[in-house]
Amino acid sequence: MIDRNERQNQQVEKWANDYNARSYLVAATGYGKTHVAIKAIQKCNQRDSNRVIHVVVPTTTLKNAWVKKKTGHVDKHKLKNVEVFVVNTYVKLPRKCDLLIADEAHRYTSEDAHYFPKVIGETVYNWILCLSATLEPRHVQYLETRGIRKVDEVTLEECKANGWVSEFTVVNFGVELDEEDRAKYDKMHKSFNQYFAYFSHDFDLAMNCLKSRDVREARARETEIPVDKLYVMAVQWNRNMRERKSFLYHAHAKMVVAKEIAKIQDRHIICFSESVDFTQRLSEEIGETAVSFHSKNGIKANREALRKFTDRRTRVNCMCTAKAMDEGFDAPDADMGIICSRTSKKLQNIQRIGRLIRAQEGKKAIVINLYVKNSQDEIWLRKASRGMKCLWIDDLDILKRLVESS
DSSP states (O other): OOOHHHHHHHHHHIIIIISTTEEEEEEOTTSOHHHHHHHHHHHHHTTOTTOOEEEEESSHHHHHHHHSTTTSHHHHTTOTTEEEEEHHHHTTSOOEEEEEEESSGGGGSOTTSTTHHHHHHHOEEEEEEEEESOOOHHHHHHHHTTTOEEEEEEOHHHHHHTTSBOEEEEEEEEEOOOHHHHHHHHHHHHHHHHHHGGGTTOHHHHHHHHHOHHHHHHHHHHHOOOHHHHHHHHHHHHHHHHHHHHHHHTOHHHHHHHHHHHTOSSOOEEEEESOHHHHHHHHHHHOTTEEEESTTTOHHHHHHHHHHHHOTTSSOOEEEEESTTSSSOOOTTOOEEEEOOOOSOHHHHHHHHHTTOBOOTTOEEEEEEEEETTSHHHHHHHHHTTTSOOEEEOOHHHHHHHHHHO
16 A cells, blocks of 8 residues: 555655646545645745745635635645635736646636636746646646646545545446336437437537537538528527436436435435535425535525534434535545436546545445436436446345445
């Protein structure tokens, strides 16, 4: 087994000496990326403690982990020259520093997130360290074209093998739609494919035709379909895609299974969803042992929900959340995750697993992915699960026995 502290020290030395303090670290959630950042800051301060150091994070939750009095990283490690910013505030300020720490770096490289690229692309800095649990090829390209190279990569499997995270099992559980819901889904799916065919089943082409008249005109020349008709087809395709996605996110069959599993005692559970409405309904269905944490609650209500969930003296053992806890939230006692809906992105899957596997003696976590069998939902999950060791089952009694025995 490898000593984690020594590995982190080596990464910082390589960052500082081999890569001129301009690099990114890819490491699974639970490895200790934040500790690497702190070591990098301390390294920077060895020569001059008056250097300006900015830490940029995508959420308030992540900021609080850095700045909370006494227990936050800034106070705990006496990092007096460090300022921490949430990205949507940071991009509105004059941005110049000696060292820039970009936490959750994948969130800074998406062209869809209109202000995130400004952090890396437009901030004036001498040195930079980007941190992420996983990066897609487009993320890597964005960073490396700016001279920011990979210092190291630590996989989830490596963390597990070295005892840096808790033991865990991933179960993909398929649910069946009832006859009425199956008919609804099949109709949606058929309509989606009907319009998708106008764009050769190419997602990027369909989306670009929706956004750009120039692209529509080029497509019209290729297909001899009128430009205005192509726009109508793109709008309808997009509408059908959203309807199908919403239907899968809110599938009643998932609600039934999630509610049943969440009732199992002696587990500390996080239920993940893409939908605030589903999250709230699931929390209400489970009852007084569950709380919800999502954007519509407000800061005060979410803070109280989090307090109840993390305080083992309460009866609450289940937190239902919509996206809000995908990043920057740690619940060391949480040992079961029920993922009710997802995108196809492997990143999201890894982030959610990471919420549950912080190293704790004797802890064995279980992650349950719910999906609708024979649907786009199954395709998304199989794509997100590539390269991961998973159990695929569809018998609820077997699932219950697995949860109770693990």
